[in-house]
Amino acid sequence: MYRSHTCGELRKSHSNTLVTLTGWVQKTRDKGFVVWVDLRDRYGITQLVFDEERTSNDVLEKARSLGREFVIQAKGKVIERASKNPNLPTGDIEVLVNELTILNTSKTPPFTIENETDGGEDLRMKYRYLDIRRNQVKNNLIFRSKVTMEVRKYLSEQGFIEVETPYLIKSTPEGARDFVVPSRMNEGQFYALPQSPQTFKQLLMVGGMDKYFQIVKCFRDEDLRADRQPEFTQIDCEMAFVEQEDILNTFEGLTKHLLTEINGIEIDAFPRMTFDEAMRRFGNDKPDIRFGMELGELNEVAQHKDFNVFNSAEFVGGIAIPDAAIYTRKEIDRLIDWVKRPQVGAKGMVYVKCNEDGTFKSSVDKFYNQDDLANWAEVVGAKAGDLICVLSGQIHETRAQLSALRMEMAERLGLRKPNEFAPLWITDFPLLELDEETGRYHAMHHPFTSPKPGQLDLLDTDPGKVKANAYDLVLNGNEIGGGSIRIHDKEVQATMFHHLGFTPEEAQAQFGFLMDAFQYGAPPHGGIAFGLDRLVAILGGQETIRDFIAFPKNNNGRDVMIDAPSPIDREQLDELGLKLQK
């Protein structure tokens, strides 16, 4: 046994106990006659003390030789501290050391292992094993482990069975790009890594498994945007003999369980909103409802005047920014520059100051009188002191721009409080989405999602109008989960593939095993998948998933710590029957 206690557990009640501690040297303070060492392990920090009166000379000398991050073992007696440290759980005591062993030395670390480190992102990624010693990263990983334990506990109690599905599966051209794995035993052929266990969980339902879940890695070879990882973790779930209502209730239960057990928060029934309503009120299918600033549609009150910009627009909409009427011209100009950034994409912005005296001052006073502007204020719910921002253009784009502005202003105004949680179900998603480039429809969720009952015929006449039995769970403006009731009828599934532009042969080649399975008694079924990385980050009150992943990759898909990916030997390529093109 290297230690009798951890560095986080000693209290006043341990006084006079002989203990053995191990850990890393956080820091050393040498006052000449006395040396203090802060010893750190996963569980906390304990102060070691060595002094000329009570410590033998060689031990004191050894203590003086300790560098930062040395690994040591210290034996000694717990004593009460003269000056206590109320910020440390172990702050009432220190350990008077009589035996000191250096278990390993350390070079000076490339950045300080402190809560406030001097290390930049790149350096901390390269030496991730040192970053993990810091409280932030360490606590995030422990937090993640706790969340997954609670997920498993809750789902098991609900009768779900965790089933492992394979990682070496079949490549499909649908959806995002697959990572592929060349097969040596079947030369010229490839496995693919799963983008999700979607078809396997449906086959498990056909197999009668009834309630399935799995916490599982998934893979997508996409160009990485900020905070996306090529490998990510899903809480993947599926149930048989259920309707949408059963799924929403079950996973609302899971989310409540997490909020209670992890965050100590009780939340009543989650609100629900259709996709159409969410787009209308928030311009976004994952609205953050912790704050207002809802979108108002101004077509009726702003069009048919002499302002041609609005008259020619498909959509005119605005939001009221609370207490922003005091913005200077300069501040407003900066806001206009912000909405015109390519990432937002607005052409310009009209504003209305709602003065405290009930009058209005706008950038379009030439075209609109005070009554007009009062109508605008009513539609967007602006009160005296607010600033109304109005954008116009195509309806989808304009709503998205207003949503971006709404989120930005909420951020600036501190309305996105990390410890406040506002979950929300979004339902009735469109089944299909038009790809503007190809003019083809593709599945908004995935090709196995069932249309709303009775809407199958609409597929022929007005495919964009068909709604799906699909739903997302949104938390604080982030989609944390999404799912659908699946098609379980082989004819309907064939119809769907047809509308997605598959020939029957293509459908058979790609999904034949699923279509086959549907011939042998597929039950009604549906499911949901949560993005664990994001869920954990949000529950932890943060937005960056990278800090909740032990060994993340950078935006080029590289692990800079182990230097992967990397070239492989010619012999390895030969065994796989492959050649590099270059």
Place this chain on the structure above:
Amino acid sequence: MYRSHTCGELRKSHSNTLVTLTGWVQKTRDKGFVVWVDLRDRYGITQLVFDEERTSNDVLEKARSLGREFVIQAKGKVIERASKNPNLPTGDIEVLVNELTILNTSKTPPFTIENETDGGEDLRMKYRYLDIRRNQVKNNLIFRSKVTMEVRKYLSEQGFIEVETPYLIKSTPEGARDFVVPSRMNEGQFYALPQSPQTFKQLLMVGGMDKYFQIVKCFRDEDLRADRQPEFTQIDCEMAFVEQEDILNTFEGLTKHLLTEINGIEIDAFPRMTFDEAMRRFGNDKPDIRFGMELGELNEVAQHKDFNVFNSAEFVGGIAIPDAAIYTRKEIDRLIDWVKRPQVGAKGMVYVKCNEDGTFKSSVDKFYNQDDLANWAEVVGAKAGDLICVLSGQIHETRAQLSALRMEMAERLGLRKPNEFAPLWITDFPLLELDEETGRYHAMHHPFTSPKPGQLDLLDTDPGKVKANAYDLVLNGNEIGGGSIRIHDKEVQATMFHHLGFTPEEAQAQFGFLMDAFQYGAPPHGGIAFGLDRLVAILGGQETIRDFIAFPKNNNGRDVMIDAPSPIDREQLDELGLKLQK
């Protein structure tokens, strides 16, 4: 809600309750005036009844139309059965159906969904989703889920943190062959899928995570032997500030917890045996100790007579097969044929019948008298009525042959009882193993395993003699876990790489990140990994891991259900910058 109850829960106390059940039609019995349907779901079977007196005509007709594996919903009243079925938990009741909905039809399945199926292995693999409906496979998957929950529960309570390590890592030429994943964003470079998270868990120890575990998929591109899978699951564990004793105690605790919770068996302290002792007594480093038949070394009592086969052999050894002296000449000849099979490889076999009257009859009576044979009997522990089988040759091969014979005879004699559990620690493994072909030593466990204290110098003089701080956990003749105390000193690690034939440059290129990490305060650490697939199979009293994997691959690494691996598009290859050689 599709159902009010499952097919496994209704009892006599539910009589007169109105219920809605869903499930699959297991079978229909039509007696003309009455039709019975066995309805099956994950939870059990419930009998539905339709009769001319109490059921409407159209419902009765619909019941008559049901085929095997149709998916139905039935509403009706629970009634007590006239003739109860004591073999079925729901056997006291049946449901008198008044409303019947066919949720899905089914083609006649390619094999019967019964405990005793008529489907062969290949057919059941192709239609695995149907095989999963059978009790055996379904119960195995539920059993596996229960085992992993108990593993997580136990380790969490012991303070272990589950940390996910990456799947897209770096290829290393050491050990088995890697599966590789071409990178599109880093053309010409490859990730590898992990053979185990070995280096990452060591880095987590350097990172202060202290107690880590993970239930994780691992990958090896090896030519598949029977019952090997290219992807398999490990319970992967690592601890810091521990000695071998701490690890053995912790994971003996885990194994006891599983045996208690899963099998209802309490086992005292697990026996321990060194590698050398296991080889001497059982000819095997994973001995099944549920039965005796230990190996006896006969060199002293069998050599230096006139029998040249033995005189010229490095090793003469035997085992006593209980009560086998009655074997006929024919039966013994068949046994001799068995040991001469290429899989076993013996050149021949000498036998001694220990007659009930205390005399001996052997195949080498020409060379050995009754006193000689009595000595043999004493060495191998044979009693009257036993048959002594003696093999000779090189010591390693002969021991292995005797071990194979011992296991075979135990199997034939029914001594390998599936519900008896005999765990055992094997310790003090050799650090290095000589590769006879190349004449090079390689690491028996892996290159990060630490030698026994004080044996480092032996590496230069007699490397084969160096023992490692390595251990295996053996259960019923199977290695279910193995691990070691790791090297945590960068100099020792460099020495190890040197003795394994790495140049410093090669070591740096492959494991530089680990050697770097060891410069920044690596704590003493060690760990273990369990093969989950095999562990679950053995706890389940079975030997075939395939039945405990939802979607296994065949011996060619193919998933015959989804038909993977398969060719990919030319465009996909182009994007990856790859060409097929053929």
